[in-house]
Amino acid sequence: MTRKRKWSGVVLTTAMVAGLLAGCGGNDNNAGTNNGGNASNSGANGNATADTTPLTMSYYSEDPNPNWAGMQDEVGKQITSKTGITLEAEFAVGDPVQKSALIATSGDYPDLIAAKNSINKFVDAGAVIDLTDLIEEHAPNIKKLYGDQMARLRYSNEDKSIYVIPTNAGVNQTYFNAGGGFELQHRVVKELGYPTIRTVKDFENAIKQYLAKYPTDENGNPNIGLTLNADDWHMYISVTNPAFLTTGAPDDGEYYIDPKTYEVTYHFKRPEEKEYFRWLNHMNAEGLLDKESFVQKYDQYKAKVASGRVLGLIDQDWDYGDGEKALKAEGKFEYGYGHYPVTLSEEFKETSFWPTGFMSGYGIAISSTNPDPVRAIKFLDYLASEEGQVLVNWGVEGKHYNVEDTKRVIPADVNNRKVNDAANFQKESGIGNYTMIGPHYGDGVKDSTGNYFTTNFPEQIVAGFNDVEKEVLAAYKATTWKDLFPKEDEFEVKPWGAAWNIPVPGDSEITILDEKLKTITWKRIPEAILATPENFDKVWDDYMKELDAANVEKAEELRGELVKARVELWSGE
Amino acid sequence: MEAVTGKKEPKERGNRKSSRFWRTFLQQKYLYMMSLPFVIWVFVFSYVPLWGWTMAFQKYKPMPTASLWDRVFDQKWVGFDQFQRLFTDDQFYLVLRNTLAMSFMGLIAGFVVPIVFAVLLNEVKNIAFKRVAQTISYLPHFVSWVVVAGIVIKMLSTDNGAVNDLLMWLGIIDEPYQFMAKEKWFWGIVTAADVWKETGWNTIIYLAAMAGISSELYEAARVDGASRLRQIWHITLPGIRSTIVILLIMSIGHLVSIGFEKQFLLSNNLVSDYAQVLDLYALQYGLQMSNFSYGTAINVFNSVVGIILLFSANGIFKKITKESIM
Numbered sequence: 018m019t020r021k022r023k024w025s026g027v028v029l030t031t032a033m034v035a036g037l038l039a040g041c042g043g044n045d046n047n048a049g050t051n052n053g054g055n056a057s058n059s060g061a062n063g064n065a066t067a068d069t070t071p072l073t074m075s076y077y078s079e080d081p082n083p084n085w086a087g088m089q090d091e092v093g094k095q096i097t098s099k100t101g102i103t104l105e106a107e108f109a110v111g112d113p114v115q116k117s118a119l120i121a122t123s124g125d126y127p128d129l130i131a132a133k134n135s136i137n138k139f140v141d142a143g144a145v146i147d148l149t150d151l152i153e154e155h156a157p158n159i160k161k162l163y164g165d166q167m168a169r170l171r172y173s174n175e176d177k178s179i180y181v182i183p184t185n186a187g188v189n190q191t192y193f194n195a196g197g198g199f200e201l202q203h204r205v206v207k208e209l210g211y212p213t214i215r216t217v218k219d220f221e222n223a224i225k226q227y228l229a230k231y232p233t234d235e236n237g238n239p240n241i242g243l244t245l246n247a248d249d250w251h252m253y254i255s256v257t258n259p260a261f262l263t264t265g266a267p268d269d270g271e272y273y274i275d276p277k278t279y280e281v282t283y284h285f286k287r288p289e290e291k292e293y294f295r296w297l298n299h300m301n302a303e304g305l306l307d308k309e310s311f312v313q314k315y316d317q318y319k320a321k322v323a324s325g326r327v328l329g330l331i332d333q334d335w336d337y338g339d340g341e342k343a344l345k346a347e348g349k350f351e352y353g354y355g356h357y358p359v360t361l362s363e364e365f366k367e368t369s370f371w372p373t374g375f376m377s378g379y380g381i382a383i384s385s386t387n388p389d390p391v392r393a394i395k396f397l398d399y400l401a402s403e404e405g406q407v408l409v410n411w412g413v414e415g416k417h418y419n420v421e422d423t424k425r426v427i428p429a430d431v432n433n434r435k436v437n438d439a440a441n442f443q444k445e446s447g448i449g450n451y452t453m454i455g456p457h458y459g460d461g462v463k464d465s466t467g468n469y470f471t472t473n474f475p476e477q478i479v480a481g482f483n484d485v486e487k488e489v490l491a492a493y494k495a496t497t498w499k500d501l502f503p504k505e506d507e508f509e510v511k512p513w514g515a516a517w518n519i520p521v522p523g524d525s526e527i528t529i530l531d532e533k534l535k536t537i538t539w540k541r542i543p544e545a546i547l548a549t550p551e552n553f554d555k556v557w558d559d560y561m562k563e564l565d566a567a568n569v570e571k572a573e574e575l576r577g578e579l580v581k582a583r584v585e586l587w588s589g590e
Numbered sequence: 591m592e593a594v595t596g597k598k599e600p601k602e603r604g605n606r607k608s609s610r611f612w613r614t615f616l617q618q619k620y621l622y623m624m625s626l627p628f629v630i631w632v633f634v635f636s637y638v639p640l641w642g643w644t645m646a647f648q649k650y651k652p653m654p655t656a657s658l659w660d661r662v663f664d665q666k667w668v669g670f671d672q673f674q675r676l677f678t679d680d681q682f683y684l685v686l687r688n689t690l691a692m693s694f695m696g697l698i699a700g701f702v703v704p705i706v707f708a709v710l711l712n713e714v715k716n717i718a719f720k721r722v723a724q725t726i727s728y729l730p731h732f733v734s735w736v737v738v739a740g741i742v743i744k745m746l747s748t749d750n751g752a753v754n755d756l757l758m759w760l761g762i763i764d765e766p767y768q769f770m771a772k773e774k775w776f777w778g779i780v781t782a783a784d785v786w787k788e789t790g791w792n793t794i795i796y797l798a799a800m801a802g803i804s805s806e807l808y809e810a811a812r813v814d815g816a817s818r819l820r821q822i823w824h825i826t827l828p829g830i831r832s833t834i835v836i837l838l839i840m841s842i843g844h845l846v847s848i849g850f851e852k853q854f855l856l857s858n859n860l861v862s863d864y865a866q867v868l869d870l871y872a873l874q875y876g877l878q879m880s881n882f883s884y885g886t887a888i889n890v891f892n893s894v895v896g897i898i899l900l901f902s903a904n905g906i907f908k909k910i911t912k913e914s915i916m
Contacts, residue, residue, distance in 0.1 A: 115873070118880050122652040138880055142652055238750075247859060308748050312770040312858050317743070524651075528879045536681070539859040547771075547860070 069101035072392055076104040077120060077127035079113035079135065082450060084440055090447030091413050096405070102396040104129070104454070126384035129393060131184065131454070133379045137520045140172065140180055145382040146390060147178035155391055156398040158405075162188055162456050169377040169514075174586050182397060182456055185379035187471070190459025192505075194478050195498040196334035197262070197369045200354035203489045205328050207351065211492040214357035217263065217296050224305055224329050234326050241321065242305035243329040246336060248315040252539055255332045257285070263360045264289035267371035267508070270517030271531065271538075272576050276509060279584070281516075281577040283569050285538060291557055293361050297546045298553045311543040325352040346437070350485035356498040370499070371508045378518035381454065400455030403464050409451040410471045417446055425468045427477070436481050513583045516576065527579075530572040537563050646672055646886040672887035685871040686846075688777075688864055692853070693845045695781040701838065704789050705830075708796035709822055724797075727790030735787075739855035742783050746770055776861045780852055795837070796830055803829035835913040843900030846892050868892065 086093065088103050097103050107127060109116040117135035120126065126144050130136070139145045152159055159182065163170065166188065171177045199220050205227045206212065214220055224242045233239050246255035258268060261284050266273050273284040284290060300306040313321070321327055322340025330337055337354070344352045358367035383393050399405045411418045411425055418425050427435070434442045443449045458470040478497055482490070495501050513519070521527050541560035548556045615622065641662070648665040676682055707727070714720045730738065745752045748766035757763045769775050807825050816824065850870035857865030868888065876885020908914040 112878070115878050118877055122880070122882070124652075252859070308766075308768060308771075311860050312743070312768065313747075314740070314743060316740075317747075321749070529875070529881075532874065532879065533681070536862070540862050543859050 068392060068395075069099070071097075071101050071103065072389065073103045073105055074128040074387070074393060074396075076106045076129040076131070076454070077108075078106065078131040078454075079109045079117060079133045080131070080453065081108040081110065082106070084443040085450060086444050086447065088447075090445055090450065091416065092408055092447030092451060095408055095413060096399070096451065099405075100392075100396045100399050102392065126386045128384055128387040130382045130384055131380065132382070133185070134518065134520055136181055136382060137522060139382065139384075140176075141522075144384055144386075145180045146385050146387075147180065148182065148383060148394065149179045151383075151390060151394040152179065152182075155394050156401070158398045158402040159394075159456055162401045162458065163375075164188070166375045166377070169375055169587050171586055172520075174582050177586075181378070181380040181382050183375075183377040183380035184453055184456055186376035187457050187459025187462075188375055189462050191461030192370060192499060193460060193473060193475050193497055195356045195358075195369060195502050197332075198356040198367060198498075198502065199259075199359035200330040200332065200337075200356055202325075202328050202352055202354055203485050204351040206355065206489060206492075211489070214359060216362055217293070217359055220329065220357070220359050221296075221300060221303075221305065225303070227328055228305070238324075238326060241307045241327045243300060243331070244307035244313075244318065244321060244327050245310040246315065246318045246332055247311045247543065248313065248318065251315060251318075251336060254336050255330075256542060257538065259331050260284070260290040260293045261287070262368050263293055263365065265360070265365040265368060267368050267373075267511060267515070268517065269511075269515055271534070272516050272573065274511075274513070274516055274577075274580055276511065279513075279577060279580055281573040281580060283534065283564065283573055285542075286561065286564070286569070289361060289365075294542065294545055294557070295553055296361065298548060298550060301546055302550050306546070311547070325349055330354060342439070345483070350483045353483070353486060355486070355489050356501070358502040366503045366507065368503075368508070370502055370505050372505045372510050373515045374510050374512075376514055376518060378514075378520065380456075397455045400451065401457070405455070406458060406470050407464065409455070409457070410448070412446050412448045417448060423466050423468075425466075427472065432480065512588060513580050514587070516580055519579050519583050521579065525575065527572060527575045530568060530575070533567045534564065534569060534572060537567055643886060643890055645883050646890045648883055650883040650886075652880070652882070668883075672883050673891070675884065676887050676891065681866075681871065684863065685866045685868050688853075688866055689846055689848060689868040692777055692780055692867065693848050695777055696784050696848065697838075697841055697845065699781050699785050700788065700792065700841070701834070703785050704792035705796055705834065707789055708793045708800065708830075709826055711793065711797060712800050712826060713818065713822070724790065724793070728794065729790065730787045731791035733787065735851040735855055738783060738787055739852065742779065742856060743770060746779070770856075770858065771860045773861045773864045776857070776864045780856060783852060783856065796833065799830040799833040800826060831911070832913050835907050835911055836915050839900065839903045839907060839915050842903040843896050845899055846895050 085106050085108070087106070088094070088097055113133070114135055117132045118138055120130075121132075121135070121138035121142050121144060124142075124144075126139075130139060130145060132139060136145070160167070163183075170179045170181070170183065172180050199214070199217075201214060201220070201223060205223055206214070208230070209223055209226055212219065212223060214223060228240060228242055231240060246252075257271075261268065261273065264287065266284065266287065266289075269284075271284060273282045273287055274280070275282075297306065307321075307327075309317075319337065319340040322330070322337050323343035325344055334341070334354075334356070341353055344350075358369070360367050381397065383390050387393055400409060407425075411427075414420065417431055418427050420426075435448075452471075460469070460471045460473040462470050464470055475497065479487075490496060490498070490500075493501060537560070541556065541563065545553060545556045545560060644662065645665075647667060647669060649668050649671075650665055653661050653664070711720055711724060714723070746754070746769040748754055748768055751766070753769070754763075754766040758766065769779065803825060807829075808821055811821050811825060846868060848867060848869070850867050850873065853865050853867045854870055872885050872888040872892075875881060876888060904914050
């Protein structure tokens, strides 16, 4: 019985697809085949202006959002009332790559999938649909938002379909503040009379001098000079990425790519980086590096930061932010951290702001089992519209912001909650919960009324600084931390964006090679840093030999091919 | 079973035997019916998935939308390629060494400590104290490894860790010792954490076995003037011998599959050469890279080694102690 019914369904669908194809004769044949059985839906809804009948879609994201309130927040309710869509979100807990692999294999797909680099697994499994025609037909706002960046949405040279609508990066993003570089507590620079912090030596001296004056905190616990965050992937952020950022190379993941020849090098092989790690080794020998750096887990690291005893960090603000928030909540503002563009020596430029151009790649995809892809794309299109963008970034008018003489202003009490009670505010208002779900404009882009789309613009950022922070910035003649860093226009845009977000084909040998190299690096780098200074060269030589044995050259070669393919994909037609 | 059927002289052997089986079967039909769900359970969850082993001989690609037949057989067959890759990978031998080392240490500590603890508890005459001691000792069993690992790392920390503070106070060391950063300590730390967590729980089964020993035996021994130690040696331990042997044989069968939670949670990059275990390796290189065939090959290897270990342990114990599970 069931089998029979199934067959009749297939026949019916085929008939409807055929009917649709006949109906829109102008379309090329791809439209029908790509959308498969779902095409029938687009036929039914295609002409309706705004279908807002309630519809729940499941949504999976690799990035957990602890403040997700099931769209019952104020912004969420507004979105639902405009689009009829309610998202039922599921976030990856623990290792997102593994979770994505499981979902891709299970065949039981969420309706909307945000799987970052793991999207290749979904594409290989045929789990996500080509969005080219859906965007063309139903999403004018998305098209407008991406503008001439649309070429960057294509998947690969072999398969030029659009599977992913990029949502992790803002379009035309301008950074107004810096969150990386090297960090020093405000009390340190204040005490030392605001010395120039430009090289690792300056950084080291500041810590050294302060520690000599104040070896312990007021409770008698020893102050810690510099601690690193080396738990699992945080290793990249706090230990290995700074090696290239301080030696004049841009962030291309684990590889350095020559801008002219596109020649690829495993970045640890660069001689400059060896010197960076030699400096960390020296810090350890001097007793300035926290002994537990490579043993502590992430929560211990955050607890340490929150204790206020750590003078210096090499990390990103979002990574140590929880610890600093605790300090701010206690009113210990002078224990907060400033960001300094530290490099190995004066000859290098700090490369945090090396522009990548628009970073497509990470974003949202519509699954092949989505009940209504047209509604899904219209939902995303709403988020991309001016109305939607203002809503997700600013909240509800009259509640989270007011318009005074065509200027959007956040009332002081709302802003106060936003900064000091951030988590609860996000849960209630929903501001910040939806930006990364749909396509969005970057900071610094203005809407038709001349206001910024996002709430990150210079005046607003400065308004968020506390008095101590303002004082320190003023002493360095800067308004935001970014003023201290080399600017985007000092670098040449890389035509491949960034190597770390180039998707790797599922069956490529790179995956295994990379894993092997990572295992070696994560083992040897801590060893080299903790070795006695006389032993450093020996450990380093062994490390290099081990890399060769693990076939690092093959990995570089394969990665080079991917980079060339990316350049071709993004530049050519 | 002998007791139920009773003993009868076998007459016409072959014929008799099968008819006796059916008679027993009928007599015990309720027992058979009760065991049926579990037989089905084992079949469904342990035998049916065995067809998945075919993946180890393929270059498996998930095809969730294809028909079941295609999903299994419309794959690229590669023979023993996956195994070849496995056995030529240095990392594999490293993780195998770590796995076996930590299993052996866990096996020895996991038997000796609970047995000793059970014997000691058994000798305690104050019931209230016995109960309290037992409860406290098995509570950690219910604590998740995440929490246990957090406690262990914090205790051994150089930054106000309890162990280091104690050793410094006692004057044994001059400055905090980095336990978690030393490769040679790692196996010991894992074993010790395991003992702390599981001792109380593992004790329960031995205590139950001891409760089954007839008190007449002890009385008789006491009349003969046996000391407490003599009683333990000649009555308690032989009384739980078959329990020990059966548990031991089964644990040996599981030597290679020890999971990875504790190693994963307690390790860090500095000790990774001693912390990586087989299951974690299978997870990283199999599941995380969507290389399901490779993961399956590791699993097949695991099972084969497990079966060999199980049978040899069984054979050896059969010879030495006349006790076995088969």
